[in-house]
Amino acid sequence: MAKLFRAAIMGPPGSGKGTISKRIAESFGLQYLSSGHYLRESIAANTEAGILVKRYVERGLLVPDNVMTRLMVPRLEQLRNHSWLLDGFPRTLAQAQALNSVCELDLVISLNIPYETLKDRLSDRWIHPASGRVYNMGFNPPQVQGRDDITGEPLIQHEDDKPEALVARLRHYKDVAKPVIDLYKSGILHSFSGTETDRIWPYISSLLTRWALPQRTRKY
Ligand SMILES: Nc1nc2c(ncn2[C@@H]2O[C@H](COP(=O)(O)OP(=O)(O)O)[C@@H](O)[C@H]2O)c(=O)[nH]1
Ligand SMILES: Nc1ncnc2c1ncn2[C@@H]1O[C@H](COP(=O)(O)OP(=O)(O)O)[C@@H](O)[C@H]1O
Numbered sequence: 001m002a003k004l005f006r007a008a009i010m011g012p013p014g015s016g017k018g019t020i021s022k023r024i025a026e027s028f029g030l031q032y033l034s035s036g037h038y039l040r041e042s043i044a045a046n047t048e049a050g051i052l053v054k055r056y057v058e059r060g061l062l063v064p065d066n067v068m069t070r071l072m073v074p075r076l077e078q079l080r081n082h083s084w085l086l087d088g089f090p091r092t093l094a095q096a097q098a099l100n101s102v103c104e105l106d107l108v109i110s111l112n113i114p115y116e117t118l119k120d121r122l123s124d125r126w127i128h129p130a131s132g133r134v135y136n137m138g139f140n141p142p143q144v145q146g147r148d149d150i151t152g153e154p155l156i157q158h159e160d161d162k163p164e165a166l167v168a169r170l171r172h173y174k175d176v177a178k179p180v181i182d183l184y185k186s187g188i189l190h191s192f193s194g195t196e197t198d199r200i201w202p203y204i205s206s207l208l209t210r211w212a213l214p215q216r217t218r219k220y
Contacts, residue, residue, distance in 0.1 A: 005030065005083040005213060006103060008090065010180065011111030012173045014118040014125065014161075016197045018134055020111070021087045023201060023220045028213045031079060035088030036132055038071055039063065044130075060160040060169070062176070065094040073102055083213075093179040107211070108184040109204060112193040115170065119163050126155040139197075 007030070009017045018034070025032040039057055042050040049067065056063045063071075072089050076099075090096035099105070126135045128148035135142045135155060143149050160169060181189065190207060194200045201220055209215060 007107040008086040009109045014122040015111035015113040031084040069098040108189045110191040117195045122161040
């Protein structure tokens with residue numbers, strides 16, 4: 001069996017984590033695990049955990065670490081024999097420590113994107129709430145304006161993607177992420193800076209190729 005590869009991607013809201021993760025998953029065949037996806041799934045299932053989680057997500061607050069860890073760790077344990085990429089977890093130091101106790105990451109990708117770029121992207125971000133599919137009116141517009149490509153359902157904009165909410169959101173991201181970045185700094189952390197995903201992508205792609213991950217497609 002090929003050597004397993006475990007990576008996580010970090011960056012402020014709008015930095016392109018979802019966009020780049022999709023490219024990594026498609027190009028290198030890694031299983032993509034997004035915290036947002038599992039949270040939406042648990043909310044939709046209306047379980048006890050889902051009802052609890054909903055109260056936080058609706059207000060744009062971080063879900064408590066113990067709830068988040070209980071949601072993510074069993075999934076990672078099920079994927080013991082797979083290579084994967086985590087998006088949105090770990091987000092806090094406590095989550096990183098919980099993750100460390102179940103597996104060792106090979107690589108952490110950190111995205112540094114200027115504030116003005118984040119603001120522009122998020123004000124143009126449209127989401128299909130049920131699936132989490134993300135569009136951008138300039139960068140990757142839907143086929144029909146305001147409608148999801150797959151279901152045709154209406155797209156929405158998040159209240160907290162509006163510029164007024166962004167300063168506080170970014171400050172909060174930095175406070176919470178700093179100790180996580182510091183934890184990974186001494187070895188597995190690779191940071192990428194820029195204003196365009198298409199210009200950052202070749203560096204990420206060549207990093208993963210150097211890791212001897214077989215490339216499935218050169219679509220991007
Ligand atoms: N204009 C532009 N938009 C981008 C670029 N990369 C990603 N986006 C869009 O920016 C928004 C935020 O990206 P997303 O992947 O959702 O970021 P995340 O919050 O870190 O997961 C989405 O609407 C993307 O379609 C880029 O290079 N240029
Ligand atoms: N690792 C996590 N820890 C705590 N809460 C989380 C985590 N990941 C996601 N969430 C919650 O889910 C919401 C949506 O997450 P996500 O889809 O990653 O969007 P964003 O990165 O734009 O905030 C967050 O606002 C937060 O409430």
